[in-house]
Amino acid sequence: xxxxxxxxxxxxxxxxxxxxxxxxxxxxxxxxxxxxxxxxxxxxxxxxxxxxxxxxxxxxxxxxxxxxxxxxxxxxxxxxxxxxxxxxxxxxxxxxxxxxxxxxxxxxxxxxxxxxxxxxxxxxxxxxxxxxxxxxxxxxxxxxxxxxxxxxxxxxxxxxxxxxxxx
Numbered sequence: 172x173x174x175x176x177x178x179x180x181x182x183x184x185x186x187x188x189x190x191x192x193x194x195x196x197x198x199x200x201x202x203x204x205x206x207x208x209x210x211x212x213x214x215x216x217x218x219x220x221x222x223x224x225x226x227x228x229x230x231x232x233x234x235x236x237x238x239x240x241x242x243x244x245x246x247x248x249x250x251x252x253x254x255x256x257x258x259x260x261x262x263x264x265x266x267x268x269x270x271x272x273x274x275x276x277x278x279x280x281x282x283x284x285x286x287x288x289x290x291x292x293x294x295x296x297x298x299x300x301x302x303x304x305x306x307x308x309x310x311x312x313x314x315x316x317x318x319x320x321x322x323x324x325x326x327x328x329x330x331x332x333x334x335x336x337x338x
Contacts, residue, residue: 192264193261193262193263194211194212194215194216194260194261194262194263195259195260195261195262196208196211196258196259196260197257197258197259197260198236198257198258198260199255199256199257199258200236200239200240200255200256200257200258200275200277201240201255202237202240202241205233205236205237205240208232208236208260209229209232209233209236212228212229212232212262213225213229215262216228216262216264216269219264220264220269220332220336221332221333221336223333224268224269224330224331224332224333224336227311227330228262228269228271228330230307230311231271231307231308231311231312231328231330232260232271232273234304234305234307234308235273235308235326236258236260236273238304239256239258239275239277239324240255240256242277242278256275256276256277257275257276258273258274258275259272259273259274259275260272260273261273267329267331267332268313268329268330268331268332269329269330269332270327270328270329271327271328271329271330272325272326272327273324273325273326273327274323274324274325274326275323275324276322276323276324277324279319279324280317280319280324280326284305284317285305285309285315285317287309308328311330312328312329312330313328313329313330313331314327314328314329315327315328316328
């Protein structure tokens with residue numbers, strides 16, 4: 172039996188079920204803690220998924236968690252001093268990719284964040300400083316969904332495997 176297989180004593184002689192260990196962290200929404208968590212994610216999935224998949228996962232998670240750190244201090248409508256929001260991150264490897272779920276207790280996501288995005292207008296002498304984050308998140312994920320319940324944000328998405336991994 173491999174480390175990811177287990178027998179279910181209630182099943183008797185039936186085939187073992189395959190389990191996928193999950194990555195789970197509870198962290199303060201601080202840029203240094205986000206960076207450390209991204210390193211832990213990379214370490215956890217290195218060797219199990221391609222560098223391409225890991226890179227896309229890392230980029231999306233960095234955008235999402237740093238947005239929470241930058242834009243959503245707990246109990247405040249604008250960045251400033253105060254307690255940091257807490258992020259719960261869970262990632263599970265499945266047959267076609269990595270399923271991710273994040274919750275945080277920061278302020279609500281702006282209504283227009285999940286609207287279909289395109290790249291901001293590019294003017295050679297005046298490139299925008301921001302505006303790429305949600306475009307990247309939407310472009311690199313599948314099944315992206317968000318809702319808010321009481322004082323928590325819930326965001327879920329999947330990062331599909333690269334073509335080489337899918338076969």
